Amino acid sequence: EVQLVExxxxxxxxxxxxxxxxxxxxxxxxxxxxxxxxxxxGKGLEWVSAISGSGGSTYYADSVKxxxxxxxxxxKNTLYLQMNSLRAEDTAxxxxxxxxxxxxxxxxxxxxxxxxxxxxxx
Amino acid sequence: xxxxxQDPAVSVALGQTVRITCQGDSLRSYYASWYQQKPGQAPVxxxxxxxxRPSGIPDRFSGSSSGNTxxxxxxxxxxxxxxxxxxxxxxxxGNQFGGGTKLTxx
Numbered sequence: 226e227v228q229l230v231e232x233x234x235x236x237x238x239x240x241x242x243x244x245x246x247x248x249x250x251x252x253x254x255x256x257x258x259x260x261x262x263x264x265x266x267g268k269g270l271e272w273v274s275a276i277s278g279s280g281g282s283t284y285y286a287d288s289v290k291x292x293x294x295x296x297x298x299x300x301k302n303t304l305y306l307q308m309n310s311l312r313a314e315d316t317a318x319x320x321x322x323x324x325x326x327x328x329x330x331x332x333x334x335x336x337x338x339x340x341x342x343x344x345x346x347x
Numbered sequence: 348x349x350x351x352x353q354d355p356a357v358s359v360a361l362g363q364t365v366r367i368t369c370q371g372d373s374l375r376s377y378y379a380s381w382y383q384q385k386p387g388q389a390p391v392x393x394x395x396x397x398x399x400r401p402s403g404i405p406d407r408f409s410g411s412s413s414g415n416t417x418x419x420x421x422x423x424x425x426x427x428x429x430x431x432x433x434x435x436x437x438x439x440x441g442n443q444f445g446g447g448t449k450l451t452x453x
Contacts, residue, residue, distance in 0.1 A: 260442070262390075270382070270390065270433050272442040284441045320389060331437060333380035333395035340389060 227251040227336045229321045234341030241311050241345070247304040247321030247338055255279070255299040258324035260334060261306050263317035263343075273319070274306065275328060284328070289315075311345045318342050351379075351434055351445035358451040359424045367419045367448045369434030377437045379417035381410060384431045384447075393432075394419055424452050 233245040260275040274295040294307040318340040325335030351371040359365035382390040394410035434445040
């Protein structure tokens, strides 16, 4: 059974940093791209970032480029999202999602974690 | 960057058929995938690729595409289908979701 468990969310001040983790199990982690998707309170889904199975290729939404860094440790079956220079508009539930296919040509997200809440506020 | 446009809300009578649409230039080049989200829960993939359903998704869910429009059709909508539905596709810079459609089953 595929399981994705996020952790690391919490309250942080504007300008601060936070690192999210996603522990994966039930599949060969290194064989699949992974992604982060967020959802602000009462709003829709927003794709944030993705990383290839090897970790050699990364992709970011314009809204987080230069502030967030996605990475993975395939020896630990864990995905990360380092978030720096956080803003109020980054407040959201952050979901970790497994990519069901390669990132090209048409990726889809076949398994999702339950999410971790990040609140950016003073 | 391009956008994916969905109707904010759609309603359907119990047992009837409903189509939820998603428009965007990227859909001319890439397949859409569709996600169902119920309140307080994580999204669930319901359709991907040309018209593929993950294991466990009822066959009343189907997908299609024409030009710049992708569609999710629910044939014989059930009360448990009431949820938010999001389309998703790649775009030139990465990936994007539509704004979501709230489906009400009457």
